Amino acid sequence: MTESGRLFPLVIRRTEPAGYCTAACKSIGVGDDGLTYILKRVADAHPLIPVSEWVCTKLAEHVGLAVSPCHIATLPGGERAFASREEGGLMDTDAAMHLLEQPEALRPHLPALARWYAFDVFTYNVDRHIANFLFRQGRMGMALMGIDFSQALLTEGWPTVGIPLPTCNTSHARRTFEAVLPYPSAEAAALANRLAGVSDEWLADTLSPVPEQWLDARVRTSLIRWWGSARHKRLSLLHKHFASGRYLRILANPRRS
Secondary structure (H helix, E strand, C coil): CCCCCCCCCCEEEEEEECCCCCCCCCEEEEECCCCEEEEECCCCCCCCHHHHHHHHHHHHHHCCCCCCCEEEEECCCCCEEEEEECCCCECCHHHHHHHHCCHHHHHHHHHHHHHHHHHHHHCCCCCCCHHHEEEEEECCEEEEEECCCCCCHHHHCCCCCCCCCCCCHHHHHHHHHHCCCCCCHHHHHHHHHHHHCCCCCHHHHHHCCCCHHHCCHHHHHHHHHHHCCCHHHHHHHHHHHHHHCHHHCCCCCCCCC
């Protein structure tokens, strides 16, 4: 059984340029399951992007946030890459934002937006702009998904970098939505509680299938040690200030925690 529950690892049969306006993602590919995947390689931009994407996506999924299924895939030349499934049935971002300018349309999505904000503060994701949400249209309405952790976690100096977030794309997106309706602080605090409930062994288990080329062994050991102990201090601070609403009222320069 593979890290994603498949009996055999995902193999990418062919690739082509992604055509996105970002250095973090230069190619897409078709897997042996026939589906299209967004690919991120160590050589594309920051070398820690694949492992940051892997850990953030798996952690978001673990605490109940909507993300695309992901794999550690093998490319045609044998290289291992982070692969996130391309989603269909998406609303145009501009059309979705026009809809969400209406309070009654935005209200059902406020809990998810608040939880995503708490998650992004914990992982120090400074690039959760509007286009890094997917708005998926289903038969029972629109669902919100989060994508792209290329400027989060290890690429930004986590876990030693402090909180709250500085003025950035993530805080700007929050302000855009909160100009319509405020985020519910209880949902952000609840997400901090979920993160605190993740086991001390979770990170070691999640990193176990990660290729050596993605993460230096000494850094891996240091991160696992931090996760098993010091992360609780960060989460305690998050819960305290989300519960009081403080992190939903201020934007401050980052500080060490």
